[in-house]
Amino acid sequence: MKASQDVLGYKKLIDANSSGMMLVNHTGQIVLFNNAARKLTGKSLKSVSGKHLKTLFPDLWDNIKTILEKNKPFNTISLKLTSKKTTIIHSSPLNSKAFSGIICLFMEPSSIEHLLMELPSYKTLTEHLDVLFDTSFDGLWLCDHKGIVIRINKASEELMEVTADQVTGRHVEDLVKEGLFDMSVTTEVLKKKSTVTLIQQVKNGKQMLVTGNPVYDSSGKIQFVVTNTRDFTKLNELQSELEESKKLTRQYQSELKQLYQHQTLSKKIITRSTDMQRAFDKAMKAAAVDSIVLITGESGVGKGFLAKLIHEASSRKKGPVIRVDCGAIPETLVEAELFGYEKGAFTGARVKGKPGYFELAAGGTLFLDEIGELPVNVQSKLLRFLDDNEVVRIGSTTPQKIDVRIIAATNRNLQDMVESGTFRKDLFFRLNVIPIHIPMLKDRKDDIPPLIHHFLDLFNKKCRTNKNISAPALNILLNYSFPGNIREIANLIEQLVVLTPGDTILSEDLPDGVRQEDNIQMSYDTDQTWPLHKIVEHVERTSIKNAMNLHKSQRKAAKSLGIDHSTLSRKRKKYKI
Secondary structure (H helix, E strand, O other): OHHHHHHHOOHHHHHOOOOEEEEEEOOOEEEEEOHHHHHHHOOOHHHHOOOEHHHHOHHHHHHHHHHHHHOOOOEEEEEOOOOOOOEEEEEEEEEOOOOEEEEEEEEOHHHHHHHHHOOHHHHHHHHHHHHHHHOOOOEEEEEEOOOEEEEEOHHHHHHHOOOHHHHOOOEHHHHHHOOOEOOOHHHHHHHHOOOEEEEEEEOOOOEEEEEEEEEEOOOOOEEEEEEEEEEHHHHHHHHHHHHHHHHHHHHOOHHHHHHHHHHHHHHHOOOOOHHHHHHHHHHHHHHOOOOOEEEEOOOOOOHHHHHHHHHHHOOOOOOOEEEEEOOOOOHHHHHHHHHEEOOOOOOOOOOOOEEOHHHHOOOOEEEEEOHHHOOHHHHHHHHHHHHHOEEOOEOOOOOEEOOOEEEEEEOOOHHHHHHHOOOOHHHHHHHOOEEEEOOOHHHOHHHHHHHHHHHHHHHHHHHOOOOEEOHHHHHHHHOOOOOOHHHHHHHHHHHHHHHOOOOEEOHHHOOHHHHHHHHHHHHHOOOOOOOHHHHHHHHHHHHHHHHHHHOOOHHHHHHHHOOOHHHHHHHHHHHOO
16 A cells, blocks of 8 residues: 555656656556546546556557566557557556556657657658668668668569568578578678679579678778669660660761760670770760870770770771881881881882871871880870871971871870880870770779670670570679780680580689689688698789780790790690680
8 A cells, every 4th residue: 555655646747747658557457547648548537547457458458468477678569549549658667666567658659750850860861761772773782780681672672573571680691591592792791891793693583793882880890781783684675775776876867976876886885884984985075076095004904995986986987097006016117117218218118118107097097005115216206296297207308297186095104104204294295185094804893794795695606606604603703803804804705605515604614713813812801721822823823914914925024024935934824824
């Protein structure tokens, strides 16, 4: 009786509270029921006082029993306590000297929603998440640091043919075991603690290009993993539709021919990466004018191909396009080859003389590849041509006006050469009017799958075969560094089409160097120890590939590596380079 008197002493305080409150003892009997609670439920004080909760609110009594029996700290449920209103009830144990039981707080959902929507940070976060997830064309997954799925967007539901309820709150490895997909990029990101891209086989038979990106907290630990999923099948369908639309543009009016031409050229460049698309767009803008273009990038990235596209898109497309490899011409003959010579200009000269490449390219485009290899004395003569568009043959004093567009390319850092004195500063600035940089293939992974399929189609037609590539083999190639860039990927696919015994290219069909680099890279990303001789082989193979890509001559490559020509030849055979 003492406890009941103490509880009743708080009646005025509880009744004055604007939130609905109710006290229920451990047997289920209602001890207090304040004014706000009576208004929310439509119950009178007389109808509830001393009554058992089970007779008035049976669903709520089931919830209260759970708290009492399982010793839960709290529970929140939504109940329709009247015919018109739904009420949120938060129940918590209350144990003190005065009372032992449950305290229940009654709240209207509208008041809770109002409070939440008034929080600016909540509104901003909700808007950003909704826009990010619901408007994305690609599938998006958000997982926590343990690999538990937090949320997926509508695009993911359509791509995977699942609902968010089927995967939310579950571990990604459990989804792998159930066969939803064959591997989880989230698991790989958590292992490697870095961005991972792989080909994922989905239960419905589709192949997905999946990229997982870690999101770190303030302490540097992974807090979330955001996964971007893109359907190869859908992309190929879109590409086919684009090709059909390009055919239709041939029927359009003459003023649309320029636009159609650019679309046709974009078809020739196999890319899905933002960097390459940006380089192509810049090249198309440069094609509309006669300004000098300087294309930079490693050997094999496609500098010559891009120069050809610029010529084809320009007003000079009906004129010649002459390509000159500045590094392949002997230093003593560079000037004569570029600018030509008169008869009797030097010993061994042709009797009638010879026009230079500038004259041969008149009315068209002259592509000076590996411009960094030009001797300094020839650089000054090139600079004079760029200033006044005139050439003077060796042995002549008469200048000739030449109408030609210059495109230069190099795999070297011309600014470093300027500082070292091996390249003229004024010539560098004269060439660097419209700079276009082509990234290495390893820096634009999105381009590897379409390039592989492009060269597969090309060499299947050439060799009259019908080869395809498995997802595991594609994953290895996707993570291979390709030091030889596009040239290497073309040669590799041709090799696989010719030598693979079956119709499907498997992981074991790939060259040892490709598979071993993938294994070593996986090892470097973990805490495992890799055998020393494997590391040495990896470094040797990579160094030799880089040297051969940089120096087109095996002798020059051997010299740059500090070994003799025969040693380099033997090691190339060993590593199948």
